[in-house]
Amino acid sequence: MAAVIGVLPGDGIGTEVVAEALRVLEAVAARYGHRFEFRRGLIGGAAIDATGAAFPEETRRLVRDARAVLLGAVGGPKWSDPAAKQRPEQGLLDLRAAMGVYANVRPVRTHESLYAASPLRPERLKGVDIVVLRELTGGIYFGAKSRTADSASDSCSYTRAEIERLLRMGARIARQRRRKVTSVDKANVLETSRLWRSVAIELFAREFPDLAVEHLLVDAAAMHLLSRPGDFDVIVTENMFGDILTDEASMLVGSMGMLPSASLNDSNGGLYEPIHGSAPDIAGRGIANPCGTILSAAMMLRHSLGLEREAALVEDAVFAVVDAGLRTRDIAAPGTRDCTTAGMGDAIVARLNAG
Ligand code: NAD
Numbered sequence: 001m002a003a004v005i006g007v008l009p010g011d012g013i014g015t016e017v018v019a020e021a022l023r024v025l026e027a028v029a030a031r032y033g034h035r036f037e038f039r040r041g042l043i044g045g046a047a048i049d050a051t052g053a054a055f056p057e058e059t060r061r062l063v064r065d066a067r068a069v070l071l072g073a074v075g076g077p078k079w080s081d082p083a084a085k086q087r088p089e090q091g092l093l094d095l096r097a098a099m100g101v102y103a104n105v106r107p108v109r110t111h112e113s114l115y116a117a118s119p120l121r122p123e124r125l126k127g128v129d130i131v132v133l134r135e136l137t138g139g140i141y142f143g144a145k146s147r148t149a150d151s152a153s154d155s156c157s158y159t160r161a162e163i164e165r166l167l168r169m170g171a172r173i174a175r176q177r178r179r180k181v182t183s184v185d186k187a188n189v190l191e192t193s194r195l196w197r198s199v200a201i202e203l204f205a206r207e208f209p210d211l212a213v214e215h216l217l218v219d220a221a222a223m224h225l226l227s228r229p230g231d232f233d234v235i236v237t238e239n240m241f242g243d244i245l246t247d248e249a250s251m252l253v254g255s256m257g258m259l260p261s262a263s264l265n266d267s268n269g270g271l272y273e274p275i276h277g278s279a280p281d282i283a284g285r286g287i288a289n290p291c292g293t294i295l296s297a298a299m300m301l302r303h304s305l306g307l308e309r310e311a312a313l314v315e316d317a318v319f320a321v322v323d324a325g326l327r328t329r330d331i332a333a334p335g336t337r338d339c340t341t342a343g344m345g346d347a348i349v350a351r352l353n354a355g
Contacts, residue, residue, distance in 0.1 A: 002035035003305055006066035008059065008095070011045040011079075011088060012278025013288035013341075014072020020290035020345030021070060021297040024317075027349045028301065028310050039066065043095060044074025044088035044278075054091030060098055068304035069099065070297060071273035076280045096136055101263035101271050102162070103169045104134040104242065105299075108249045108259065110229075113323045116333040117254025120226065128252055130232045131177070133170040134242025136263060138162045139192070141239050158192045158238065163199045169264065170236035171208040180212045180233035184221045184241055196238060218245070225249055246275060255330040257289025260296035262303055270304045272296040286340045289328040291318050294348060317351040 007022065009015040022038060029036050041059040048054050054074070063069055074088040110118070110128040118125055135158075143155035167183070174181045183200040185193035197215055204213045216224065218241045225232070225245060229252050237245065250256045256276040263271040274292030282288055295318060302311035326347050327336040339347070 002037040003068075004037045004039060004066045005300070006062050006069035007038045007040045008043040008069060008071045009040070009046075010043050010072040010074040010278065011076050012073060012280050012283035013276075014044075014074065014278050016072075016283070016286065016288050016341050017274060017290040017293040018070060018072040020341060020348075021293040023345050023349055024294050024314060024352065025297055025301075027352045028307075028314065031353060032307075032310055034305075034307070034310075043071070043091045045076050045079040047091060048079060048086050048088065052086065054086050054088050055094035055098070059091075059095075063095065063098055066269075068269060068300045069095075069271045070293075070300060071095070071271060072293065073274070073276060073278040075278045076283070096263060096271065099263070099269060099271055100265040101269075102135065102137045102265060103166050104136045104246075104261055104263045105169075105173070106132045106134065106246045106249070106259060106261045106275060107299075108132065108246070108252055110252055111319055111322065113319075113325075114254040114258070114331060117331045118252055120229075120252060124226070124229060125252060126230065128229045128232075129177075130229065130235060130249065131173055132235045132237070132242060132246050132249060133166060133173070134246060135162065135166045135238045137239075139239035156190065156192050156240075158195060160195065160199055163196050163238075164203055165266070167200055167203050167236055168207070170234050171204065171211055174211055174234040175208070178233040179210065180214075181208075182214050182216055182221070182232055182235045184216050184218050184235060184237035184245065186218050186241070187215070188217060192238070200236075221245060222248060225252075250275060255289060257292050257328065257330045258295070259292045260294075260299050262296065262299045264303065268304050268306075270300065272300040272304075286342060287329050288341050289330050290341050290344055291322070291328075294318055294345075313352060313355060314348075317348045317355065320351050321347045 009018040041062040110125040115122040140156035187193040187197040298314040301307040
C-alpha cells in the first residue's frame with residue numbers, strides 16, 4: 001500500500017522548495033521500489049485566498065489521513081495586516097495542534113565545504129553536530145494576551161506534563177548520540193523556567209542517569225552557541241527560547257536555507273519543514289535554496305516511514321552536490337558555481353540516480 005504523504009507547499013518560496021523535495025521523493029520511490037501517494041492541500045495565505053481560512057477543513061482531513069506531512073512555509077506581505085481576521089501563521093499553529101506535535105527537532109550539523117558561508121571562524125565550526133528540541137505547544141506564544149493603547153501583556157505558562165514529554169524525547173535522542181543534554185531556561189528570573197529546571201533535574205536523575213546533563217540560562221546559551229558550538233549534543237528548551245536559538249544556530253551552518261526540521265508527536269507521524277519562512281524578498285525568482293526542505297523530506301523518510309537507508313542516501317546526495325561546488329545564492333562562496341532552485345533539485349536527483 002502506498003504511504004500517504006500530505007503536501008502543503010504554502011506561500012512564497014514554500015511552493016518552490018517543496019516542488020524540489022517532491023522530485024527527490026519521487027526519485028527515491030522509483031529507485032528503491034516504494035510507493036508514496038502525495039495529497040496536496042492549502043495552508044496559510046494561499047488557503048485564505050481560496051477559502052477564507054488559513055487551515056481549511058479539507059486540509060484538516062488530509063492531514064488526519066496522512067502518515068506524514070511535508071510543509072513549505074506560510075506568510076507574506078499580502079496577508080500581514082495585523083487587523084486581519086485570518087493570519088497565515090494561525091494556519092501553522094492549527095496544523096501543529098491538529099497533528100498533536102509537541103517537539104520541534106532541528107539538527108544543526110556544520111559541513112566543511114560550507115564553512116565560508118558562516119560568519120564564524122572555521123576552527124569554531126569544526127565537528128559541530130547539535131540537535132535542538134524546541135517545545136511547541138506551550139509558553140508565551142500560546143498564553144493569554146492583552147492590549148490597550150498604552151500597555152500590553154503576554155503570559156507564559158507551562159505544565160509539568162508538557163515539560164516532561166519534551167525532556168524525555170530529548171533524552172531518548174541523546175541516548176542515540178553522544179549522551180549529553182543541555183537544558184536551557186531562564187530560571188534566575190522566570191517562574192516557568194524554575195519549574196522547567198526542577199522538572200529537568202528530577203527527570204534526568206530518575207529516568208536517564210546515564211546522560212551528562214548541563215543547565216544553562218538562555219542568555220549564556222546564546223553566547224556559548226557561538227563560542228563553543230562543538231560542545232553541544234542535544235539542547236532541550238521551551239518554545240520561544242528554542243525559536244530564537246535555532247535561528248542563531250542556523251548561522252553556524254551558513255544559511256537558513258540549509259536547515260531541516262521535524263515536528264513530532266508520540267506516534268511516528270510528523271510534520272516536516274525547513275526552518276525558514278516564505279522569504280517574500282526572493283519568492284518567485286527561482287533562487288531559493290531547496291536543501292533544507294529536501295533534508296526535511298529525508299527526516300520524514302527516517303522517522304515516519306522507517307526508511308533509514310533512503311534517508312541517509314538523500315542526505316549524502318545533498319552534501320555531495322554542495323561539496324561539488326553547486327550553490328544557490330545564499331551559500332555561494334568564491335569558486336563555487338551558481339545554480340537555481342530547480343538546478344539544485346536536478347543535481348540532487350541525478351546524484352541519487354547515479355548512486
Ligand atoms: P524568512 O525565513 O522567510 O527569510 C529570512 C531571510 O532568509 C530572507 O532574506 C530570505 O531571503 C532568506 N531565506 C530564507 N529561506 C531561504 C532559502 N531557502 N534560500 C535562500 N534564502 C532564504 O523570514 P522572514 O523574512 O522573517 O519572514 C517572511 C515570512 O515568512 C513572514 O510572513 C513570516 O511570518 C513567515 N515565516 C513563516 C515560517 C513558517 O512557515 N514556518 C517561519 C518563519 C517565518
